[in-house]
Amino acid sequence: MTDVQDQAARKEPSAREAAGAHARSGSKHVGKPLRRREDEALLTGAGRYADDLPVPPGTLVAHVLRSPHPHALIRGIDVAAALDLPGVSAVITGEDIAKLSDPFLVAVKEPIPQWSLAVERVRYVGEPVALIVASDRYVAEDAAELVEIDYEPLPVVIDPLEAVGPDAILVHEAVGSNELSRRDFVYGDPDAAFASADRIVKLDVEFPRHSYTPMECFVVVAEYRRAEQSYDVLANFQGPFSAHPVMARALRIPGSKLRLRTPPDSGGSFGIKLSVFPFIVLMGLAARIVGRPVKWVEDRLEHLLAASTGPNRITKVEAAVMNDGRIAGLRLDQLEDYGAYLRAPMPGPLYRMHGALTGAYDIRNLAVANRIVLTNKAPAALNRGFGGPQIYLALERIVQRIAVELGMDPLDVMRRNLIPAGSFPYRTAAGALYDSGDYPQAIEIATGDGRLEDLRRRRDEARAQGRLYGIGYAAVVEPGMSNMGYLSTLLPLAARERSGPKNGAVSMATVNIDPLGAVSVTADTPAQGQGHITVLSQIVADQLGLSPDEITVNLEIDTQKDQWSIASGNYSCRFSPGTAVAAHLAAQKIRDKLARIGAKQLNVLPEDVVLSGGKVRSRSNPDNALAFGRVAGTAHWSPIMLPEGVEPGLRETAVWSPPELEPPTSGDGINTSLTYGFVFDMCGIEVDPMTFQVRVDRYVSMHDAGALLNPLIAEGQIHGAFVQGIATALYEEFIYDEGGGFQTGTFADYVIPTVCEVPPLEIIHMESPSPFTPLGAKGLGEGNCMSVPVCIANAVADALGVTDVRLPATPRRIHDMLTRDEPEAGAGDAR
Amino acid sequence: MIEQKPKQRVTLTLNGRKVTGDAEPRLLLTDFIRHTLGATGTHVGCEHGVCGCCTVIIDGVAARSCLAFAVQMDGATIETVESLADEDGRMNALQEAFRRHHALQCGFCTSGILMSFTDFLRRNPEPSRDEVVDVLCGHLCRCTGYANIVDAVMDVVEAHAPPQRDIGAV
Amino acid sequence: MKPRSFEYLRPASVDEAVEALARYGDDARILAGGQSLIPMLNFRLLEPLALVDIRHIADLSHIRLDGDMLEVGAAVTQNRLLSWPDLARHVPLLAIAMPWVGHFQTRNRGTVCGSIAHADPSSEIPLSLAMLGGEVVLQSPRGRRVLKADEFQTGMLSTAREADEMIVAVRFPTGSGKAAFREVARRHGDYAIVAVGAVSLSPSEILVGIGGAADRPVVRRYASNGGDLMSEIEALAWELETYEDLHASQRMRRDLVRRLAPAVISELRS
Incomplete structure (x- = not known):
């Protein structure tokens, strides 16, 4: 602990300045570690989170009654006693909901209808069964105890392998199988690669179910406007706004009649707050039923039980390997467990990484089976990393296994297979177009300066003393801004042709200048703590020659009034390659307009006009200048003074949808994302034979995220993702017992690491700007969620000399690996 | 018990001001502070005493406000995050250090953390780094990875500590 | 996660408190620091009709050396005892075990006696009391009695406390070694x-x-x-x-x- 923090404390500001060198060239604010403009409100208790905002008079409070059974028929619900309780307005059941709404749209054409309350049957513990609407939450919870539900428990299926086995209990009988979808993909000639390989290395890995649980739970405030038959809902929803059409369809209304607004502040999300969407529909319907506004604040028990989870995945991976370590081909069988229902936009995690399945390696022959399985568990959805942690657990574990089987150093196996420097843009076997990078150099830098030698020395010394010390590595390609067409790879070609191509990732931002020259910005990214207000103000300030604190940024979203599209939202690292670019383009548009207006007033050509220091001035004669506000004001006050062809007013919206994001090809090639950063991690860990705990001794993380827009915020993202990666590697897991009971329903059982559990982190940067975005910036918020779990798994495998490492590597699991038969009572020393 | 109990009058000092509200006995202090008294800077993260988001200072010591009832606070003195900046809204040294070190992201857990250290540093103005870590251990933060929070607090501690004696002068 | 309704009683003395306990029997709970009790109330795992808040009873706030015992009153918080300057000298085990109790923030409110009353088998304070052979002082309308630690804690989360009894203090033997x-x-x-x-x-x-x-x-x-x-x-x-x-x-x-x-x-x- 102390080491790392000392290091961070000693770090000179100039190190962060240097990190932003690329983005800063030619710009005054972008690339600098500007302190956050969000912070003052948050530090003084003046944040405005959803539960802090005023609600209309007469607003009622809702409480969700949830199923205690993992699988049961609902034979009847008796609400009479609950309704008799003073203060209770309504008890709403699935029957009411099914009358007023349609099931949510799903990505596969299978009969798996889901409404916002269970209809006729429950399929997981925690599934919403009834909604109590009352004067306050205390009374609503009292009423919940009075609702009598007659359940007929049914047999359950929890284990995903059992679920796809013979005679499995069916989660949805109408589907006829729990394997909801299977697609097989072949790229190159994997059969030939395997036939001619010197060796085939195989491994099964299992990625756990877990969630990065934000500290703020879900909040929804819904009103129904009877006169317009429209819903007005405030929710701490994070996007993607592709869920908006899903909600509108469920509510049987055009999208314009679902006004969804997001609050100014949101207490973290990490993917989770997409899954508030069924509750947006539920509370909207409740408001309609009771004729009053309805507010719901999810509590922590509900949240852990069933808010959202990343999917668990079982991957069988086989590598066709040559004796020099080269991987000639790869086979992946990915079985992903989405729980009891497939919710839009699932099965995202199974397909979002599709183009990048071969990671940082030049592997041309690939066979993939993607299988979706349903079980009696809570539905899975977004979770930071979004499919990345799952694939890299398989890919980087197999690299470590190859090294062990060939008697090579894992780093040498990695180096043998890395995509060579100079081959960018690089088209992967499965169709991703990697934009830029130099992976070998990144690894040289990370392992340099004695860092690798130090790790090896630590390992050697520890092992010489009989201690259990291991080194792990992980190389990760981190995608940024998803191609919204990736999910259509789920469909066979014929089905894709029938429904038409899906592609792109539309980002939008608007810059507005008022009659006195004040600048405001809106954009399609409802922030949850990522510092987007600060970065957008840096970007716009650069274009307009102002300082960032002169730019007001409002990231509350109102779907009736603001620019948005299906890609809008905060997920999959879309801010830096997406929204930031849109803001940059919008600012450029308005800058160009100001230049034309100013040119006329300065009597120069528009090309000669620059905006700097709050002035609109002639580049060739800087003394010839006008105040920014005066030039801007012309567009409002004096349209007559505008040059010909320039519209009055100053408001520009830019739309950014890069051409590289094409639909899937006929050969199932798909460029799943726009930018591809690189992360290389290495760590030394020690297993404590006394306590069975894994102690991370040293952890180094190398990042190439292209140009850094704000290095201070970038490092904050890396630190946060790192600790979440540690959580996945060593601490957090949602556990169900065999009967479907949920075992990790409190923060005492679902163990989120505190500062005491967090090891030191050393961050190194390099910058290979993306050629596909004007700012050169890539995503970087998810890389360590992808790299850390497998890096630590590899180190544990190295320390213990084992093949199978289940995550999280808890003391209990380590104990199972370390101990053999227990001596009989009275047999003396157990060791 | 389903029957509701009559509300009781609760008068306490919140951030230096005497305030009054009515509370059923079971009303959690978090709900009273936020929804009755309107001080929404205190946040609710788990309602079972683990996450620390709701930490406030009660009669001089930092404590979870989800693990207390409003009626217990009649006559008490409570400080929340809203008390930290001065009357003109200028942030104090701890708040400034959090900003300088990027020790917050979403900010939801931050109020509680600030209140823990407000109490702790009053009683122990020159703690070691390990002691700071130990106090922070009573909070969950999902965004920052904690390192910057420790740096921010240590920055305040070091600014407070008397300058190192010049060994040459001894 | 909101508790069920209950009566809130804030007695001014131990006598008043035990009277209330006698009145409600098993339906009353002592509320001191609340750090274990209130989570269970919020989870609705308990359904007391009354909570008897003893934090304000002056007689319960002492840390006192009494012969070869250190007596700690029922309203004393864990952090107060931990910062008692003579703790390491008189009861060295407590001085090193108590920093493991919960967190700074819960020790600020959680009481020493509350931890004993809760009787979690993993808790440090009951373990320390058991190791040192300490005593639990119980009071009811019927009078006082003193139980040895191993007589008091009878199992997981269960104790020999009668429904009308409250712990008024615990006593840790002093003078034990390293x-x-x-x-x-x-x-x-x-x-x-x-x-x-x-x-x-x-x-x-x-x-x-x-x-x-x-x-x-x-x-x-x-x-x-x-x-x-x-x-x-x-x-x-x-x-x-x-x-x-x-x-x-x-x-x-x-x-x-x-x-x-x-x-x-x-x-x-x-």
Whole structure:
């Protein structure tokens, strides 16, 4: 602990300045570690989170009654006693909901209808069964105890392998199988690669179910406007706004009649707050039923039980390997467990990484089976990393296994297979177009300066003393801004042709200048703590020659009034390659307009006009200048003074949808994302034979995220993702017992690491700007969620000399690996 | 018990001001502070005493406000995050250090953390780094990875500590 | 996660408090720090008709040396005792075990006696009390009685307290020798999976206490220089009726005892 923090404390500001060198060239604010403009409100208790905002008079409070059974028929619900309780307005059941709404749209054409309350049957513990609407939450919870539900428990299926086995209990009988979808993909000639390989290395890995649980739970405030038959809902929803059409369809209304607004502040999300969407529909319907506004604040028990989870995945991976370590081909069988229902936009995690399945390696022959399985568990959805942690657990574990089987150093196996420097843009076997990078150099830098030698020395010394010390590595390609067409790879070609191509990732931002020259910005990214207000103000300030604190940024979203599209939202690292670019383009548009207006007033050509220091001035004669506000004001006050062809007013919206994001090809090639950063991690860990705990001794993380827009915020993202990666590697897991009971329903059982559990982190940067975005910036918020779990798994495998490492590597699991038969009572020393 | 109990009058000092509200006995202090008294800077993260988001200072010591009832606070003195900046809204040294070190992201857990250290540093103005870590251990933060929070607090501690004696002068 | 309704009583004296307990019987709960009780109320795992808040009773806020005992009143918080300047001198075991109790923020409000009353088998304070052979002072309308620690804690979360009794104080014997303490938990501040304490009683005798492994603290007295301490510990591991939960199997608890106990004993000897 102390080491790392000392290091961070000693770090000179100039190190962060240097990190932003690329983005800063030619710009005054972008690339600098500007302190956050969000912070003052948050530090003084003046944040405005959803539960802090005023609600209309007469607003009622809702409480969700949830199923205690993992699988049961609902034979009847008796609400009479609950309704008799003073203060209770309504008890709403699935029957009411099914009358007023349609099931949510799903990505596969299978009969798996889901409404916002269970209809006729429950399929997981925690599934919403009834909604109590009352004067306050205390009374609503009292009423919940009075609702009598007659359940007929049914047999359950929890284990995903059992679920796809013979005679499995069916989660949805109408589907006829729990394997909801299977697609097989072949790229190159994997059969030939395997036939001619010197060796085939195989491994099964299992990625756990877990969630990065934000500290703020879900909040929804819904009103129904009877006169317009429209819903007005405030929710701490994070996007993607592709869920908006899903909600509108469920509510049987055009999208314009679902006004969804997001609050100014949101207490973290990490993917989770997409899954508030069924509750947006539920509370909207409740408001309609009771004729009053309805507010719901999810509590922590509900949240852990069933808010959202990343999917668990079982991957069988086989590598066709040559004796020099080269991987000639790869086979992946990915079985992903989405729980009891497939919710839009699932099965995202199974397909979002599709183009990048071969990671940082030049592997041309690939066979993939993607299988979706349903079980009696809570539905899975977004979770930071979004499919990345799952694939890299398989890919980087197999690299470590190859090294062990060939008697090579894992780093040498990695180096043998890395995509060579100079081959960018690089088209992967499965169709991703990697934009830029130099992976070998990144690894040289990370392992340099004695860092690798130090790790090896630590390992050697520890092992010489009989201690259990291991080194792990992980190389990760981190995608940024998803191609919204990736999910259509789920469909066979014929089905894709029938429904038409899906592609792109539309980002939008608007810059507005008022009659006195004040600048405001809106954009399609409802922030949850990522510092987007600060970065957008840096970007716009650069274009307009102002300082960032002169730019007001409002990231509350109102779907009736603001620019948005299906890609809008905060997920999959879309801010830096997406929204930031849109803001940059919008600012450029308005800058160009100001230049034309100013040119006329300065009597120069528009090309000669620059905006700097709050002035609109002639580049060739800087003394010839006008105040920014005066030039801007012309567009409002004096349209007559505008040059010909320039519209009055100053408001520009830019739309950014890069051409590289094409639909899937006929050969199932798909460029799943726009930018591809690189992360290389290495760590030394020690297993404590006394306590069975894994102690991370040293952890180094190398990042190439292209140009850094704000290095201070970038490092904050890396630190946060790192600790979440540690959580996945060593601490957090949602556990169900065999009967479907949920075992990790409190923060005492679902163990989120505190500062005491967090090891030191050393961050190194390099910058290979993306050629596909004007700012050169890539995503970087998810890389360590992808790299850390497998890096630590590899180190544990190295320390213990084992093949199978289940995550999280808890003391209990380590104990199972370390101990053999227990001596009989009275047999003396157990060791 | 389903029957509701009559509300009781609760008068306490919140951030230096005497305030009054009515509370059923079971009303959690978090709900009273936020929804009755309107001080929404205190946040609710788990309602079972683990996450620390709701930490406030009660009669001089930092404590979870989800693990207390409003009626217990009649006559008490409570400080929340809203008390930290001065009357003109200028942030104090701890708040400034959090900003300088990027020790917050979403900010939801931050109020509680600030209140823990407000109490702790009053009683122990020159703690070691390990002691700071130990106090922070009573909070969950999902965004920052904690390192910057420790740096921010240590920055305040070091600014407070008397300058190192010049060994040459001894 | 909101509690059910209850009456809130704030008695001014111990007599008033025990009267209230007598009135409500099992339907009343003592509320002191609330750090274990209120989560259970918020989960609706308990349904008391009344909470009897004793924090304001002046008679319960003492930390006092009484003969060869340190007496701690029922309203004394864990942090108050921990910052009592003479703690390490008089009860060295408590001074090293109590920093493991919860967190700074919960110790600020959680009471020493509340931890005893809650009787979690993993808790450090009941383990310390059991190891030192301390006493629990109970009062009811029928009068006072004093129970030894091992008479008081009868199992997992269960004690010999009668419905109309409240703990007014606990007494820790002073003058015990050097102590060592260590525990394993998933995270710092969590309930221990296994906790081990050791205290030297005399040059020839030590006490070893195990928390978290069985349904209540287990204490053994060993000759400190006995050559077969290791086999004693092995025997102890088997004697413990260990339990399984999410974080550890029965076997793992035994193995933790096998590993931690020798380490703690050797720390004691060093």
